[in-house]
Amino acid sequence: MGKYERLIFFLLLAMGLLPPLLTDYWERVLTLSLMLSSLSLAQNILLGYTGYPAFGCVAFFGIGGYTTALLMKDLGLPFWVSLPIGGVVSALFALLIAPPLMRLKSHYFAITTLALQLALGELVANLEFTGGAQGINLPIYVGPGGYLIFFYLFLLLTIFAFLLNVYVERSTFGYALKAIREDETAAETMGVNTVLFKSVSFSMMALITGLSGGVYAYWITYIDPTSMFDPLLSVKIFVALLLGGVGTVAGPLLGAFTLEFLSEVLWGRFPKVHGVVLGLLIVLIVLIIPRGIWRR
Template sequence: MGKLEKASVGFLILLGLLPILLELLGEGIPKGYILRILSSALMLSSLALAQNVLLGYTGYPAFGSVAFFGIGGYTSAILSKNFEVPLWFSISLGGVMASVVAFLIAPVLMRLKSHYFAIATLALQLALGEMVANLEFTGGTDGINLPIYRGFMEDYIFYFLFLSLAVFSFGVNLYVDRSVFGYALKAIREDEVAAESTGVNTVLFKSYSFSIMAFITGLCGGIYAFWITYIDPVSMFDPLLSVKLFVALLLGGVGTVAGPLWGAFGLELVSEIVWSEFTQIHGVVLGLLIVLAVLFLPRGLAGVRR
């Protein structure tokens, strides 16, 4: 493992131990605030790491990957609300649903490449948002209210869910980076015709890659839904979330295992500061950051050392 990857593992372990510290310190610190920021950063990390499997290793930019965030969130919310499926199970089914949908549409969608593919996935995201807003069982534009979670570790449950998801996503990226399975994806990224001619069934492996991305993104949507306790089409199919996860990914370094994690934490930290210091113009400042990152860190934070 590279230095940056080891540091990431250490960082994730520290995050796992953090609640003990928070409990020991007791009432004096803003526990809720810290957990909220870290949970957001972990969520963004998972989304960026998921996208990294597709864009970084397979070369397909799914700019509308948030479509699967919505599918996961809505699937788990509806299951839990209407059929009283337990939290864990409904979140898992949300992920499964997202990946099944992705696997089915991938052979068609992934005939497109680069910008065209990015736009097609964005269209999917926006179209799904409109559909959900106009359907009865999804609650239309009113959205769905979910009960506030009470029970086992109620203060920390979502923090740990997001942390587990980030660890899982990190592991998936590590696996793709080092495995024979990953070779197939990288071959597709480098040259699809050559990949086919050397025996890689590109349609199949593109579909795998797309549905891995969708699975993680869908799980993320499910956890988010129960965390926020209210979902509507605007928040679950939000194009700004797509932008944010791409900025995190670009900032961190596309196609590296550790990059997306650091990119997400860096962006979350910066945008938190920008939010509180420059409330009026935070969009401008974030935009500037993107431009600077593209100009001076074309390979992202993880690419600086190289």
């Protein structure tokens, strides 16, 4: 790890000491920021290092969330068992669909993943065992730590995602991904098994995103297709990533926290034009800091 990376790592660890100082409101804002951080860091592996924008990455948020919820509700499995299974199911699903899906590039790939997200949302809304459009109620968490547990879970997930990003940034594995991002045909002719590396990268993104969805499901105790396959969440992940700086380890964190705080402030003061301001923000980012706050 480099100097900056170590600093960020310790800052993240230090965040674990914050909760006693926080009001319930700020605890919630920070938890949301951490969730967005984990999601942006996940997407960063795929978009930032591999060059594939999975605009419908929230599909995996839904898969992870629903798998976790169904395992808890229907099979009576404890959360600590259901959550990792949710993550793994999400990652395996990604591994399965990656080879055909990732023949598409750039906006074609982005739109197809979005279609996947919307289609899965519709499917879940129309199946019986998923609770249909009515969704699923989960038991309220009553273990040690109370609701703070979700703050720590998202913090852990963010640290995990951060370390994965650092690994990609510094390893030969990451070199393969970057080579694919720069020029896939050249990478392939230089000996990189592009299908394999793209699939693994896609599935790493799906693992973190799925775990994030699982934690979220238990946190809000009620999930339905609209909240778990929400296209607005996809937009938020991409805005956070663009704002912070794509393809850097610090960018996604910076972007996620800035966006979430900004969003809270705007939401409180201008509830009616909140969406407009967010849209303006995207335009401004593209015009003024196209490479994000943290430049590559």
